[in-house]
Amino acid sequence: MAKFRKPxxxxxxxxxxxxxxxxxxxxxxxxxxFRGGWLTGVLFAMAVSGNILFILSVVLTFLYxxxxxxxxxxxxxxxxxxxxxxxxxxxxxxxxxxxxxVPLRANFVWNNWAIAGMTTLLIATLICLRSFSNVDRKVxxxxxx
Numbered sequence: 001m002a003k004f005r006k007p008x009x010x011x012x013x014x015x016x017x018x019x020x021x022x023x024x025x026x027x028x029x030x031x032x033x034f035r036g037g038w039l040t041g042v043l044f045a046m047a048v049s050g051n052i053l054f055i056l057s058v059v060l061t062f063l064y065x066x067x068x069x070x071x072x073x074x075x076x077x078x079x080x081x082x083x084x085x086x087x088x089x090x091x092x093x094x095x096x097x098x099x100x101x102v103p104l105r106a107n108f109v110w111n112n113w114a115i116a117g118m119t120t121l122l123i124a125t126l127i128c129l130r131s132f133s134n135v136d137r138k139v140x141x142x143x144x145x
Contacts, residue, residue, distance in 0.1 A: 014124035019054035050078035069128035
């Protein structure tokens with residue numbers, strides 16, 4: 001059995017953590033009217049696509065670490081707008097004008113789940129950016145060495 005290194009395990013764990021935090025609440029959100037809105041439906045679909053990419057990246061991390069890191073970064077970009085909408089609905093309504101069925105109660109809302117999701121996205125982004133900057137001398141030797 002192949003022994004995996006610490007960066008690979010960290011990257012896989014961060015992708016799995018992002019997917020787990022999102023799936024905890026995405027099922028509840030998808031069962032409501034939130035999924036059918038002209039804006040929220042698109043945000044929900046993007047978040048679901050991001051979660052699928054997170055799971056794919058966990059598998060690919062052990063085969064192609066940098067490709068998996070790029071997939072995690074793409075999944076992060078797809079998942080972030082939903083978290084931002086849940087925390088800052090006021091600015092979203094200002095940017096995306098239209099008819100909303102629910103009145104705006106506050107411009108910014110404290111949502112523990114969304115804060116946790118954004119934190120996991122930040123951690124995963126930092127870990128994946130490190131995988132781009134680190135060069136494994138055994139795999140990628142310097143020219144002339």
